[in-house]
Amino acid sequence: MSKQPMKIILVHGGGHGAWCWYKVVAALKSQGYSTTAIDLAACGSDPRRMAEDVTTFEEYAQPLMDLMASVPEGEKIVLVGHSFAGLSLASAMDAFPQKIAVAVFVTAILPDTVHAPWHIFQQHFEQYPEINGGTTRTSVAIPGRSEPFIILTSDPEFLASRLYQNCSLEDLSLGTMLVRPASFFEEDLRRRAAFSKERYGSVEKVFVVCGEDAILTPSFQRWMVENSPVKEVVEINGADHMAMLSKPRELCECIAAIVNSYAAN
Template sequence: MKIILVHGGGHGAWCWYKVVAMVRSQGSVTAVDLAASGSDPRRIPEDVSSFDEYSQPLMDLMASVAEGEKVVLVGHSFGGISLATAMEAFPEKIAVAVFVSALLPDIVHPPFYILEQHFEQLPDKYTDMQTKSIAIPGRSEPFIISILQPKLLASSLYQNCSFEIKSREKKRLSNQIEMKIILVHGGGHGAWCWYKVVAMLRSQGYSVTAVDLAACGSDPRRIPEDVSNFDEYSQPLMDLMASVGEGEKVVLVGHSFGGLNLAAAMDAFPEKIAVAVFVAAVLPDTVHSPWYIFEKQNFEELLDKYTDGVEVKSVVIPGRSEPFIIFTLLPTLLASAFYQNCSIEDLTLGNMMVRPVSIFKEDLKNRAAFTKERYGSVDKVFIVCGEDAMVTLDFQRWMIQNSPVKEVMEIKEADHMAMLSKPEELCQCLTTIVSKYVW
């Protein structure tokens, strides 16, 4: 019996990752991203401006259920309205519908009636959300977009959820200085993959920001429609670095392909970076173009090795001499080469959240080497992941030899996703680095 999980407003399939991991061992389960939610590439209101458009992924999934089969539909919060819509359209395909603290419409009033009743009973404190009003041609009323703010999430949605560190008291940094740490994800991932590290570091008093690069995580841009070169891909990090105040310094931490984004930021803002930390990350030198690292890694051979684990799409973009290549990391590769030491829950989260990515081959081949005077002037620390099956131990050692760093640290049992498989050890490394290179 297939179980279909439908998220609430502002969330996505990702919020079911623990449930999916538990249930999947016992049967078939699918968590769906409604339109413009989770990793769905559509955007509100550009692509999604009606409830029918928002619910379409669920309707498409229900339409694909074979004749004579039945599913269990589970909806949460605002997802109850999406459930009701599917129940109205496909009653013969639904064995039972489960409303988990979800909006439960009746058969007398229009669906908005339940929201009117809900809004009337909400305390004033629950109105702590950002709203934006947009005029859409053909609509009699403004189209309202709401964004749930962290204060509301903490007090009213997630108040009983884990903060990752429950028993450790928050430590204050010496001299009450909050050193900002900026975390940069690798290819296909997003700020979400740092969630354990962010929680642990914040519990100790550090100011931490995990950035979504363009067309990654919850960033609404898309590859290649909105992002077709490395500079566009890196822009969110560059904007964040530009916002760092004069005289301030940050600790930059990059993972995997994010090492190149770190290098770009180091070349542009060396005076704003106290130390740069490469976590099994691409570590360029000051002699060759950034693509040199991929040549030495035999990237094409690597693709051939993992041919069943990567979906490759070639797109012709006017003005480019080479096809623009987009990669999607498939579950088999994530399980065997990225997340092999992670919990089944974190692997499930990765499968839900990973988005298509490019490594911008033409841009990186034609880009000049990062400069010794700027990129090379920033202190660098490399954290080796000892059981990384994607960026092997030998290749990590080669990168360090090719482009020497100030210090090398190692997490022996970390797979490629050290922030998920060994978050405490990684945080220990980072706090040690801050104490050594900042004060």
């Protein structure tokens, strides 16, 4: 390991927060890595709320964009994103490609440079319609918006069967208490232009396949990689959707190996 390894920024998925990385943060820091897990807007300990305070994807992802803006020029970091955070990573890659050594997509939404970001969700809904139950959809009218804002609330059974099925009862209980309402920001992501090949597409990407993910299935993860090729694909066998909780040691080893590899480049 280099004496001054690159900083690692960990970004959570929808409805979660920095808290879900607690095992990985501890493991990486114990090995000497500079590691930060952040809360996106209306997530984790962030006091804002969906619909009342956060109604756009840009507002949601702003904490990551602010953090990226604070990275000194000439310095590069490693971005790690989980699940819905793939779109936050893509936004940061589009805005700050020169500051990112590698982006690691942990069973994360992987957009391409051809379609609007919503394309991936549309494909998932069409290919796996039976998987997407288990959440309560609440429509909220937002002044100035042509479509209602949809808030998604995951019920405990959905968390247990689709996200945390290989996690300990303690971590499932933690998730049940801390997971907050989320949104896919469908209207925004339908209208947004594709991420750019010149900027987003120029950043090296590694995809981590979670072998027992019951929501973004391994076959769909591989479809995303075929749709938007990456430099490297690694797989964690036995990992459910919440790999940072069900397989933290393996995920930590994976991230450390990626950091060391790209630090040497």
